[in-house]
Amino acid sequence: MNTPNPNLRQRSPSAERNRDPILTVLRQVLPQSGLVLEIASGTGQHVTHFASALPALTWQPSDPDAEARASVAGWTAHAGLVNVRAPLALDVRRTPWGIDAANAVICINMVHISPWAATEALFAGAGRILERGGVLFLYGPYRRNGAHTAGSNAAFDQQLRSRDPEWGVRDMEAVVELAAAAAFEGEEPVAMPANNFSLVFRKR
Numbered sequence: 001m002n003t004p005n006p007n008l009r010q011r012s013p014s015a016e017r018n019r020d021p022i023l024t025v026l027r028q029v030l031p032q033s034g035l036v037l038e039i040a041s042g043t044g045q046h047v048t049h050f051a052s053a054l055p056a057l058t059w060q061p062s063d064p065d066a067e068a069r070a071s072v073a074g075w076t077a078h079a080g081l082v083n084v085r086a087p088l089a090l091d092v093r094r095t096p097w098g099i100d101a102a103n104a105v106i107c108i109n110m111v112h113i114s115p116w117a118a119t120e121a122l123f124a125g126a127g128r129i130l131e132r133g134g135v136l137f138l139y140g141p142y143r144r145n146g147a148h149t150a151g152s153n154a155a156f157d158q159q160l161r162s163r164d165p166e167w168g169v170r171d172m173e174a175v176v177e178l179a180a181a182a183a184f185e186g187e188e189p190v191a192m193p194a195n196n197f198s199l200v201f202r203k204r
Contacts, residue, residue, distance in 0.1 A: 004073035015045040022139055023053055025190055025198045029135055034103030035060060040110035041087060044072030048079045058083050060099060062090035092121040104135040112140050115166035123182035130203045136184060138199040142172040150195040
């Protein structure tokens with residue numbers, strides 16, 4: 001395997017802004033120890049920040065995009081973290097995932113930037129690898145009762161759908177319904193900055 005190159009690190013301003021509010025929720029819902037699988041790790045800024053703050057957990061980043069995986073590895077090397085594994089080439093719609101079990105799964109900002117089939121596959125796959133009580137954590141914008149929670153989210157939704165008609169801000173109720181069908185129980189949604197939400201589900 002090639003040595004990770006810190007120069008390949010990508011940066012996302014939104015990841016910088018939302019990482020601490022997300023970490024606050026993760027501290028409350030993740031187990032004290034064990035393995036956390038991150039789906040769609042993107043730049044890698046999130047997983048390295050969380051792994052640094054929660055060193056008792058082992059973190060498994062993943063992304064289907066090779067450049068994203070190189071960025072994740074670059075951030076991990078730059079931070080000198082030993083509790084972050086090499087990123088997996090993982091597309092939720094393709095099985096097997098390359099990981100047999102985890103204590104928690106987190107997925108940030110994927111649900112609206114992917115087809116609905118990806119969200120269905122996310123719950124199906126998480127159901128396979130999580131034991132009873134295992135946490136599935138989602139973060140991003142959602143409609144509630146069929147309506148956007150802010151004008152900026154409505155504009156963002158239009159922008160997403162213009163890029164790909166299969167993308168878009170999802171109805172929270174549809175996600176909760178999908179979770180229930182996959183044997184996950186939802187906790188009370190947590191309102192987050194910039195009109196986002198944290199959704200926490202536990203495997204029944």
